[in-house]
Structures are given as C-alpha cells and as structure tokens.
Amino acid sequence: MSKKILIVDDEPSIVISLEFLMAQNGYNVFVARNGEQALDLIPELMPDLILLDVMLPNRSGFDVLQLIRKDKKIRHIKVIILTAKGRDQDITKGISLGADAYVTKPFSTRALVEKVKETITQKDEK
Amino acid sequence: MRSDTRPWIWAAVVFLITFAGGFLFYTFLTFILAEETSSALIAFRQDFLFVLLLLFVTPAILAGLAAALMVNRYVRPVEKLSDISSLLGKNTSLPEYSPSGITFIDRLGQNLDAAAKRLNDQESEMQEQLRSASRKLSRERDTLATIIEQLQEGLVVTNKEGRILLFNAPAEQMLSLPDKNPPTYLGLGRPLDQVIENAPVQLAIDESRHPDGNGSFRFTVSSPGDQLLQIRAIPASLKDDPDSGNLFFIRNITGSVLKHHKEEEFADDGIRRVRDSVAGIRAAADNLKNYPDAGADMQEQFLGLILNETETIAALVGDYQKEQGKNKPGEGLNQVISLSALLGMMQRISAQSGLNLSFSFPEDEPYVEADACSVSISLLYMTGKIKELMGDDIRIASESADEHHKIKISWTGEEPDQDQLQNWIGGFPEFDGIKLPFSMQTVMQQHRAEWWTQSEDGSCEFNMILPKAEKPASPKTGKGHFDFDLFQFSLSSEIAKTPLKKITATVFDTETTGLYPSDGDRLISVGAVRILNGKLRENQSFHHYINPGRPIPEASTRIHGITDEMVAEKPNAAHCLKDFYRFCEEDIFIAHNAAFDMRFLELEQRGAGVDFSRPVIDTLLLSTILHPNLEGHSIDDLATRYGIKTETRHQALGDAIMTARVFLKMIPLLAGINIHTIEDATRASRESVYAKIRY
Numbered sequence: 001m002s003k004k005i006l007i008v009d010d011e012p013s014i015v016i017s018l019e020f021l022m023a024q025n026g027y028n029v030f031v032a033r034n035g036e037q038a039l040d041l042i043p044e045l046m047p048d049l050i051l052l053d054v055m056l057p058n059r060s061g062f063d064v065l066q067l068i069r070k071d072k073k074i075r076h077i078k079v080i081i082l083t084a085k086g087r088d089q090d091i092t093k094g095i096s097l098g099a100d101a102y103v104t105k106p107f108s109t110r111a112l113v114e115k116v117k118e119t120i121t122q123k124d125e126k
Numbered sequence: 127m128r129s130d131t132r133p134w135i136w137a138a139v140v141f142l143i144t145f146a147g148g149f150l151f152y153t154f155l156t157f158i159l160a161e162e163t164s165s166a167l168i169a170f171r172q173d174f175l176f177v178l179l180l181l182f183v184t185p186a187i188l189a190g191l192a193a194a195l196m197v198n199r200y201v202r203p204v205e206k207l208s209d210i211s212s213l214l215g216k217n218t219s220l221p222e223y224s225p226s227g228i229t230f231i232d233r234l235g236q237n238l239d240a241a242a243k244r245l246n247d248q249e250s251e252m253q254e255q256l257r258s259a260s261r262k263l264s265r266e267r268d269t270l271a272t273i274i275e276q277l278q279e280g281l282v283v284t285n286k287e288g289r290i291l292l293f294n295a296p297a298e299q300m301l302s303l304p305d306k307n308p309p310t311y312l313g314l315g316r317p318l319d320q321v322i323e324n325a326p327v328q329l330a331i332d333e334s335r336h337p338d339g340n341g342s343f344r345f346t347v348s349s350p351g352d353q354l355l356q357i358r359a360i361p362a363s364l365k366d367d368p369d370s371g372n373l374f375f376i377r378n379i380t381g382s383v384l385k386h387h388k389e390e391e392f393a394d395d396g397i398r399r400v401r402d403s404v405a406g407i408r409a410a411a412d413n414l415k416n417y418p419d420a421g422a423d424m425q426e427q428f429l430g431l432i433l434n435e436t437e438t439i440a441a442l443v444g445d446y447q448k449e450q451g452k453n454k455p456g457e458g459l460n461q462v463i464s465l466s467a468l469l470g471m472m473q474r475i476s477a478q479s480g481l482n483l484s485f486s487f488p489e490d491e492p493y494v495e496a497d498a499c500s501v502s503i504s505l506l507y508m509t510g511k512i513k514e515l516m517g518d519d520i521r522i523a524s525e526s527a528d529e530h531h532k533i534k535i536s537w538t539g540e541e542p543d544q545d546q547l548q549n550w551i552g553g554f555p556e557f558d559g560i561k562l563p564f565s566m567q568t569v570m571q572q573h574r575a576e577w578w579t580q581s582e583d584g585s586c587e588f589n590m591i592l593p594k595a596e597k598p599a600s601p602k603t604g605k606g607h608f609d610f611d612l613f614q615f616s617l618s619s620e621i622a623k624t625p626l627k628k629i630t631a632t633v634f635d636t637e638t639t640g641l642y643p644s645d646g647d648r649l650i651s652v653g654a655v656r657i658l659n660g661k662l663r664e665n666q667s668f669h670h671y672i673n674p675g676r677p678i679p680e681a682s683t684r685i686h687g688i689t690d691e692m693v694a695e696k697p698n699a700a701h702c703l704k705d706f707y708r709f710c711e712e713d714i715f716i717a718h719n720a721a722f723d724m725r726f727l728e729l730e731q732r733g734a735g736v737d738f739s740r741p742v743i744d745t746l747l748l749s750t751i752l753h754p755n756l757e758g759h760s761i762d763d764l765a766t767r768y769g770i771k772t773e774t775r776h777q778a779l780g781d782a783i784m785t786a787r788v789f790l791k792m793i794p795l796l797a798g799i800n801i802h803t804i805e806d807a808t809r810a811s812r813e814s815v816y817a818k819i820r821y
Contacts, residue, residue, distance in 0.1 A: 017409035088529035105405035109412035
C-alpha cells in the first residue's frame with residue numbers, strides 16, 4: 001500500500017502542484033487548508049508524512065508541529081516544514097520543535113521529492 | 127573742641143606740679159639743713175620773697191608751655207593718624223594727611239597714605255575681578271542655557287539620587303502633563319521616577335555607570351499622553367566625582383516605532399508572499415518539465431498558475447516600491463550590545479529583586495542588536511512567571527549559532543501550555559517595579575526574535591533567538607570622557623632647557639562645531655601665530671577654515687560666527703591640517719586650555735597623515751599656578767588682568783594672538799616663582815589641578 005502524505009498549506013497554487021507531484025511519485029495525497037483542519041485529519045488519517053507550511057491562518061505551522069509532538073498517538077509521524085520565511089531563526093525553531101526536515105520556499109521539486117523519500121524511509125528514532 | 131583746650135589743661139597741670147615741686151623742695155630744705163643755714167634761708171625768703179617766687183614760677187611756666195607744645199606738635203598728629211587709620215579697610219576714601227613737619231610722624235603718615243592707596247587699588251581690582259567673574263559665569267550660564275534650549279531632544283539632569291536639577295522645554299513638553307490622568311509634573315527637586323511612573327531611573331543610573339556597560343543606558347517608557355519615550359541615561363560624572371549626577375536625553379519615538387513596525391511587517395510579509403508565489407511558479411514549471419505526459423488539462427492548469435503567480439509578484443513588487451518611496455528607513459531603536467553585558471544586566475536586576483537565578487555567560491563575545499532594557503525585563507518577567515507557577519532551579523544561558531544567538535531559560539518542572547504562554551507573551555512585562563510600555567509580543571517583533579518552549583522528562587526550556595549583530599566598530603569604553611594626558615611627552619634636553627624668554631613656539635587656537643569630539647564634533651577653523659626667540663611675530667600667522675562635513679549647530683555659530691555657508695567651499699580637515707603641519711613644523715605648541723584643542727588635532731591628524739605629538743604649554747594651567755587664588759583663568763580674564771587690549775575674540779587667529787600676548791606677559795611673572803625654562807613650565811603645570819581636566 002502506498003504511503004500517505006498530508007499537505008498542509010493555504011496557497012492553492014502550491015497545493016495543486018504539490019498534489020500532482022506527490023501523486024506522480026506514487027504517494028497517496030491528502031490536503032488540509034489550515035492548522036485546525038490538519039489537527040482534525042491527522043488522527044483518523046494517520047499519514048506517514050506531513051508537508052507542513054509554517055505561515056498558516058489562525059494556528060501557525062509551529063503550533064501544529066508542537067501539538068503533534070506532544071500527542072503520543074501521532075508524535076511518530078514524520079514532518080517536513082515548508083517555510084517561506086527562510087530565516088535562520090525559523091529553521092532553528094522548527095528543528096528544535098521536532099521537525100524531521102525543512103524545505104525553504106521556493107524549492108526544486110526534485111529536491112523536495114528526494115527529501116520526502118529520504119525522510120519517509122528514515123527509521124523512527126523517537 | 128577737646129583738641130583746643132587740652133594743651134592748656136596739660137600746661138596748667140605741669141605748671142602746678144612744677145610749682146608745687148619747687149615749694150616742697152624749699153620746705154624740705156628748711157627741715158634738713160643745719161639751723162644756721164636754715165635761718166639764713168628763711169631770712170633770704172623774708173627779704174627776697176619776690177626773687178624766690180620767680181625762681182619757682184619761671185620753670186613751672188616753662189614746663190607748662192613745653193607740655194602744651196608737646197601735645198600740640200606730637201600727640202595731636204599721631205591721634206589724627208590713628209583716626210585716619212581706623213578708616214582703613216572701611217571702604218571709604220581716607221582724608222588727606224597734612225604734614226606736621228615732624229619727620230618721623232610725617233613718614234608714618236606717608237606710609238599710611240600709601241598703604242591706604244594700595245588697599246584701595248586692591249579693593250577696586252578685586253571688585254573688577256568679581257564683576258568679570260560674575261560676567262563670565264553669567265555668560266557661561268547663558269551659553270549652557272542656549273545649548274540646552276537648542277536641543278531637539280528633551281534633557282533632564284538629575285543628581286545621583288535621581289532628583290531633577292534642570293530640564294529643558296522639550297522635556298517639559300513630553301513629561302509635564304498636568305491635564306492627563308494621572309497628571310505628571312516635571313519640577314526641580316522631584317525624583318524623576320516619580321514623574322515617569324515605572325521608569326527604571328535608578329537602574330539606569332546604576333547601569334550607565336557599570337564598568338561592563340557602554341557608558342549609557344537606554345530604556346523606553348510610555349508617558350501619560352500615550353507617547354512612547356526613549357530615554358538615554360548618561361552619567362554626568364567628572365573624573366574626581368563619579369557620583370555627580372546623570373543626564374537623561376528623551377526622544378519621542380512613538381512615530382518611529384509605528385513606522386518601524388509597519389516597515390518590518392510589510393517587508394516580512396512581502397518577502398513571504400513573493401516566496402510563496404515563486405514556490406508556486408517553480409513547482410508548476412518543474413512539473414511541466416518533468417512530467418511531459420501529464421494530461422492537457424493539467425498542463426493548462428500549471429500554465430495558468432504560473433501566469434497568475436507572475437501577476438501576483440508584479441503587483442507585490444509594485445506595492446513594495448511604492449511603500450519604499452513613502453517611508454525612509456526607520457531609525458534604529460536598538461543598540462548593539464554584547465550578550466554578556468545583557469546577561470550581566472539581567473543578573474544584577476534579578477539579584478536586586480531577590481530572585482535566585484543561576485547565569486552562565488558565553489565564552490566568546492557575541493553581539494546582538496537589542497533594546498537591552500526591554501529584553502532583560504521581558505526575560506526576567508518570563509522567569510518570574512516560570513518560578514511562580516512552573517518550577518525551580520532556574521538557569522539562564524546563551525548559545526550561539528551562525529546567524530543568531532539564543533538565550534535559554536531552563537528549569538525543572540512543568541512546561542506552560544500554549545494558551546498560558548500566549549497570555550504571558552501578550553502581557554506587558556513587569557519586573558521589580560519596572561514596567562514596559564508594550565507587550566512581550568511587541569518586544570519580540572521589535573527584535574525580529576523567535577521564541578518557543580520545549581521540554582523533556584521534566585526539564586524545560588524557554589528559548590528566545592535574536593539575530594546576530596556585528597561587533598560595533600569602536601566599542602565605547604569608559605564614560606565618554608577622553609583621557610588625554612597633556613604631559614605624555616618627554617622633552618628633549620635641548621628644548622627643555624630653553625629659557626622661556628628665548629622660546630620659539632606656535633601659539634594656536636581652534637574653533638569647533640561643539641565641545642565633544644567624542645560625539646562627533648569637528649574642527650571648523652584653525653588659527654596660529656608664531657613666537658620666535660621670545661618675540662611675537664604677527665606676520666607669521668595661519669588662519670584656515672575647514673568644511674567639517676557636518677552641519678554647524680546654531681548654538682556654536684553664535685559663539686564664533688562661522689556658518690555652514692562660510693565653510694561650504696572650504697577644504698576638509700585633513701587638507702587644512704597638512705598645511706598647518708607645514709606651518710608649525712617642529713615647534714612646541716602654546717594654547718589656552720590646550721587639552722581641548724589637542725584632542726581635536728589628535729582626532730583629525732591621522733586623516734592628514736601627520737603627527738602633532740610634541741610638548742605643549744598651556745596658558746590656562748600656567749594661570750592657575752600664577753594666580754591660584756583668583757577665580758578667572760579664561761583668556762579674557764587674563765587679558766584684562768595683564769592690561770592687554772582685546773581684539774577679535776572667538777576667531778581662531780584673534781584668540782591665538784591674544785594667547786601669545788598673554789603668554790609673553792606671563793614670562794616675567796613665572797620667573798618670579800622660579801619658572802625659567804620650558805621644562806620648569808611643563809613640570810609646574812603637571813602639578814596644577816586644572817591639568818586633570820579631560821576631553
């Protein structure tokens with residue numbers, strides 16, 4: 001069974017491209033448009049990996065990440081943060097809060113796919 | 127009338143005494159002589175009574191007359207002198223003494239006259255000096271008042287207890303708000319921290335003096351008029367009295383903070399949105415290229431996305447350019463401070479409040495750009511909350527990375543939940559009586575800082591990361607007073623032994639944009655004249671104006687009359703000092719208050735590629751040695767004292783000539799106190815109290 005990826009982003013254009021890209025690479029793709037929706041979806045969906053945008057309306061990607069890592073049932077899920085901020089402080093904060101990897105926008109799709117493959121097959125250390 | 131009758135009374139008394147003496151002598155003789163002789167004497171009296179009486183009366187009359195004469199000629203003039211002398215020092219003019227003809231008394235009278243004249247002269251000289259001193263004082267007070275009035279910034283001067291000694295109109299406008307609720311009144315003698323509630327006045331006084339600091343301390347408060355005021359405290363310390371009070375410069379930053387925030391937000395948001403759009407374009411383009419087999423629908427959609435996002439970017443760039451044109455870059459509200467200094471400050475504040483925290487300091491010297499006061503108070507406020515509700519064993523440390531520095535508060539206990547944290551971050555930080563006028567959220571935004579908490583097995587952390595700052599190019603050390611040792615030069619023996627009356631020297635003076643070279647004041651004029659072999663050579667003079675490369679403050683123009691227009695076309699300092707060096711060559715320097723002028727030369731000489739290090743004679747210092755008990759030592763005072771005609775004052779060449787004349791007048795006076803050579807003069811100066819002045 002193909003692995004499940006949840007895309008959490010509010011920008012429609014990037015969502016369309018990511019959806020297409022991940023599907024082309026054989027993943028089962030789901031989309032959440034904001035943090036709340038993502039937190040609702042994750043426990044029932046139990047994705048293998050989450051592509052998490054940092055700048056989300058209402059609840060930031062950092063908040064979502066922190067809540068994922070605090071919840072024993074879902075804390076093992078791999079998270080790649082997508083940050084448009086690109087500031088060193090954001091990356092430090094994301095990794096400190098338990099992100100498995102980060103990708104700075106704009107990214108090359110090839111590099112993103114590589115990163116996803118690499119992260120999704122990593123042995124769980126948590 | 128006493129003086130009229132007294133000689134005659136004296137005459138009568140002497141007459142009676144002499145007569146009675148004669149009579150007693152006669153009676154005595156009749157008793158002690160043998161009977162025969164005595165009888166003969168008595169017979170003689172009976173026959174020649176008239177002759178005997180004449181023998182008694184004549185010497186008595188003569189003695190009486192002599193007594194009257196003595197009183198008239200000797201006693202009365204001395205009495206008169208005594209009367210006159212009793213008027214000495216009573217500030218009245220003395221009656222002229224008329225000679226009596228007796229040499230020694232007349233000499234006494236003349237001496238008294240001379241003494242009286244000297245006393246009068248000295249008195250009027252003293253009066254003149256008093257007047258000139260008070261003129262000078264009031265002039266200095268006026269100058270100070272003008273400078274303070276002209277300041278755009280508010281200025282409050284306090285004593286070491288924080289009580290207000292002086293303030294200017296802008297300060298009054300910002301801080302004295304009797305109509306507001308609560309009202310504030312800026313008044314002399316009031317403690318400044320009572321005028322501005324919650325202001326860390328004492329902290330500012332302490333921190334601005336702390337050896338680890340940079341000699342000043344900034345903090346931000348909100349006035350009752352809902353304005354944000356940034357206050358910069360600088361110790362007004364003199365070298366000999368480190369506790370002489372503080373200057374508080376006050377700036378209303380309400381507008382600039384708003385503008386700054388708006389710009390930061392706009393820039394941050396704009397960049398994020400551009401990145402988002404570019405990410406969309408790139409992903410769509412990648413897909414088009416990498417998946418040529420995607421259906422026509424999909425390809426159409428990707429192309430549409432690219433077109434849309436391109437338009438979005440174009441619009442964003444347009445907005446940004448418009449905004450850029452509107453807003454000039456906001457003034458930096460923070461200062462560059464080392465992380466150690468920041469942690470040190472936190473440690474001192476927390477120790478004062480009795481909060482027991484352990485601090486570890488970074489080993490290297492990381493710098494951040496921060497408003498030290500608001501960051502310290504915010505972090506201590508957070509620490510206080512943690513201590514109160516979450517746990518114990520609180521440690522504060524820092525960690526450095528490539529692009530940022532992290533301040534970490536760690537503790538053993540519980541981690542606050544998100545809502546609680548948001549609540550704290552949204553609150554206005556308060557610690558040990560100091561309350562910030564904005565929320566911790568604002569502090570974070572102001573510093574472009576990120577924060578988060580994390581925990582593992584009961585060991586928790588609050589992290590705040592601040593962008594790294596470059597180490598300031600020349601970190602200010604000390605208190606801003608320059609340590610210029612006027613006497614650092616050892617004299618070569620040949621020059622040292624030259625008698626002052628054979629001296630060859632360049633006497634110079636400068637005009638400047640202000641009094642503080644360390645705060646960016648620059649030279650605007652140099653004037654000089656040479657003394658050759660003890661003679662002033664006015665035809666060997668130097669007078670140049672300099673374009674200081676900065677506006678000349680109005681207050682300083684008022685002193686020397688030099689305006690921006692006058693120097694607009696003039697060469698820069700380096701150019702002028704090169705010429706000045708050629709003028710003075712190896713001459714020793716003479717200047718009035720040389721430390722001040724030398725400081726400016728020293729600051730500018732590197733640019734000119736010359737070195738003005740050489741022995742310097744300071745007429746101000748010499749004056750303090752010559753007239754230790756007189757108040758005025760300004761060049762004006764000395765000119766008056768030595769009877770030198772005042773010419774063009776406050777013009778560099780005019781002042782240099784005056785200084786030269788004053789110096790030449792000093793040479794014989796210095797010889798009187800055994801100062802003959804250049805070496806003697808510099809050695810004596812070294813011991814003068816005025817030599818301790820620093821610029």
